[in-house]
Amino acid sequence: MKAVVKMGSGEGQLELKDWPEPSPRPHEVKLKIAAAGICGTDIHIIRGRWHCDPPVVLGHEFCGTVVEAGSQVRAFRPGDRVVSSNPARVCGMCYHCLAGNPFMCSERVSAGYMIDGAFAEYLCIRPEVCHHLPDHVSFKGAAMGEPLAVAVRAVMEKSTVHAGDLVVISGPGCVGLLTMLMAKLERARVIIGGVSKDLLRLKCARQLGADRVVNTSEEDLLEVIREYSGGEGADLVYECSGSAASLAVCWEGVRKEGTVVQVGVYPGPIETDLNKVMMKELRLIGTYGYVWTSWKRAVQLWDEKKIQIDSMVSHEYPLSQFEEAFRATQDGSAIKVVLNPELT
Numbered sequence: 001m002k003a004v005v006k007m008g009s010g011e012g013q014l015e016l017k018d019w020p021e022p023s024p025r026p027h028e029v030k031l032k033i034a035a036a037g038i039c040g041t042d043i044h045i046i047r048g049r050w051h052c053d054p055p056v057v058l059g060h061e062f063c064g065t066v067v068e069a070g071s072q073v074r075a076f077r078p079g080d081r082v083v084s085s086n087p088a089r090v091c092g093m094c095y096h097c098l099a100g101n102p103f104m105c106s107e108r109v110s111a112g113y114m115i116d117g118a119f120a121e122y123l124c125i126r127p128e129v130c131h132h133l134p135d136h137v138s139f140k141g142a143a144m145g146e147p148l149a150v151a152v153r154a155v156m157e158k159s160t161v162h163a164g165d166l167v168v169i170s171g172p173g174c175v176g177l178l179t180m181l182m183a184k185l186e187r188a189r190v191i192i193g194g195v196s197k198d199l200l201r202l203k204c205a206r207q208l209g210a211d212r213v214v215n216t217s218e219e220d221l222l223e224v225i226r227e228y229s230g231g232e233g234a235d236l237v238y239e240c241s242g243s244a245a246s247l248a249v250c251w252e253g254v255r256k257e258g259t260v261v262q263v264g265v266y267p268g269p270i271e272t273d274l275n276k277v278m279m280k281e282l283r284l285i286g287t288y289g290y291v292w293t294s295w296k297r298a299v300q301l302w303d304e305k306k307i308q309i310d311s312m313v314s315h316e317y318p319l320s321q322f323e324e325a326f327r328a329t330q331d332g333s334a335i336k337v338v339l340n341p342e343l344t
Helices: 040-046 145-157 174-185 196-208 221-229 244-253 275-279 292-303 319-331
Strands: 002-006 014-018 029-037 061-069 081-084 122-125 130-132 166-170 189-194 212-215 234-239 254-262 283-286 313-317 336-339
Touching (some): 029 081, 130 292, 145 174, 174 189, 174 196, 189 196, 196 212, 221 234, 221 244, 244 275, 319 336
Parallel strands (some): 166 189, 189 212, 234 254, 313 336
Antiparallel strands (some): 002 014
């Protein structure tokens, strides 16, 4: 089969390769990949700023059709349309696994950078991380299942948004836009900010219902927050860009005794003024990944047609055009990019 493989550590070293087609173990399902999203973590990996174990097939946001089920699999059968989460393997016995948070497992193994992922024609994965996809949801939209679950976790499970709250989203990437949608479902007023490179994403935010869109290269986001809050600041701020400069604005933009939620992933250690947490008596929340209930809620939102996110996928490429796909993801010309192995 064809696959996009990170061949070595450091920057670059991506190749489209003929790669061994996997066969499912008794406790796995084999998926024919229909769509796989490119996310910020993939960008960190190709820049050499995020751990991976090369040679490895990238891609960890994916959906597809079951083509084979192992002998011990009961919940899925060939022909089922599924969307899948991570991790691929966990110990199952530690405190975090038993408490339902596998991302905290010290033995966690994730597909897409630790073991082979979904930028390929086929992938084998354990059924516990698969979810039946509602018939009306397209594979293109389902490729955003993982970032949707991340946003559900951040807004609906890790923090509390009340109707009428002023919420600020810093960073209009895919996760930022979905975080905005989750806050709107909770009937919050939402301001979302991004730089000039994000103009397409900011336009999408406006179309998706943001109350105020701010191009921070031309407008002062803090002034807009003061205007909307009567000088108090935002009730909650979600930092979704993974930028130290963005976090600095979040400290200033949140009201005293407000909440800052760190959603974005930084490429490495940063310097920031944590005195703001103490002096403003802020609630600082970190959220990483999702849990089973995040996916249950995400699929239910799809099933009840409370979200329509297909329009966020602005570009779809075959595996052979992975370089163009990564370039579009990085240069601001795309909202969300997916690779479709069935395209030629």
